[in-house]
Amino acid sequence: MNSAPIAIYDSGLGGLTVWREVRRALPGESLLYLGDGKNCPYGSRPREEIVRLADEAVAALVARGCKLVVVACNTATAAAIDFLRGKYAPMPIVGMEPAVKPACLATRSGVVGVLATERSLDGDLFRRTAALYGRGIEVVTAPGRGFVELVESDREATPEAEECVRRAVEPMLERGADQIVLGCTHYPFLLPVLERIVAGRGVAIVDPSPAVARRVAELLDRYGLRAAADHVPACEFLTFADEAYRSRLELKAMGSRG
Ligand code: DGL
Numbered sequence: 285m286n287s288a289p290i291a292i293y294d295s296g297l298g299g300l301t302v303w304r305e306v307r308r309a310l311p312g313e314s315l316l317y318l319g320d321g322k323n324c325p326y327g328s329r330p331r332e333e334i335v336r337l338a339d340e341a342v343a344a345l346v347a348r349g350c351k352l353v354v355v356a357c358n359t360a361t362a363a364a365i366d367f368l369r370g371k372y373a374p375m376p377i378v379g380m381e382p383a384v385k386p387a388c389l390a391t392r393s394g395v396v397g398v399l400a401t402e403r404s405l406d407g408d409l410f411r412r413t414a415a416l417y418g419r420g421i422e423v424v425t426a427p428g429r430g431f432v433e434l435v436e437s438d439r440e441a442t443p444e445a446e447e448c449v450r451r452a453v454e455p456m457l458e459r460g461a462d463q464i465v466l467g468c469t470h471y472p473f474l475l476p477v478l479e480r481i482v483a484g485r486g487v488a489i490v491d492p493s494p495a496v497a498r499r500v501a502e503l504l505d506r507y508g509l510r511a512a513a514d515h516v517p518a519c520e521f522l523t524f525a526d527e528a529y530r531s532r533l534e535l536k537a538m539g540s541r542g
Pocket of ligand 1: 298326432467469
């Protein structure tokens with residue numbers, strides 16, 4: 285039994301899409317969310333720099349006494365998960381899996397689209413997963429250029445966002461993709477726009493965050509880390525940016541509780 289918080293970390297607001305699922309799956313747990321904010325976006329930074337930023341973030345969360353860390357950022361997972369697991373062992377660290385496996389298992393057209401940041405798409409994790417599950421399947425990738433910036437500036441529901449998402453997705457649809465994987469935790473905020481674009485085309489959108497929340501629950505059970513039954517859960521929000529950004533995190537989290 286352990287009532288310390290579960291920590292969830294992202295470059296910015298995107299990891300709130302994972303926070304929301306963890307909250308739903310584990311309502312009795314305290315959550316500590318860190319949205320870097322100061323260094324966002326991570327997506328096209330060099331790998332070494334992302335490792336350093338992720339290390340600073342996890343160190344700050346460990347200093348706050350968390351019992352498990354979710355790296356709710358595909359880009360940081362791709363660049364730094366092995367490093368973090370090595371450095372902070374035995375604390376469990378959960379990363380984002382590119383949801384290529386379920387998409388490849390579900391496709392009927394044999395074409396799967398993957399949207400992610402540049403650094404995630406050129407990482408080993410994505411290459412290995414695509415090679416393992418994508419045999420005989422055409423995996424069409426596209427970096428979501430501008431997507432993170434749209435979400436970070438609360439412009440995810442604008443015509444500009446629709447135009448930007450359409451530009452990335454249209455070539456996948458033309459190839460015949462019937463599954464589109466959201467390989468960046470910011471992208472589920474663009475779901476209403478994305479659903480409008482694919483409407484009527486028989487396309488499923490795959491968001492890995494519910495599976496990540498299930499994985500967190502499994503690890504809590506495996507290591508005996510569930511909060512006590514009488515624990516009163518609390519949610520706290522941290523950032524490396526300023527107070528205005530921190531309160532935006534909190535507002536966006538509460539608004540997306542769903
Ligand atoms: N939300 C992040 C991800 O899942 C990072 C996006 C960024 O900072 O570029 O990849």
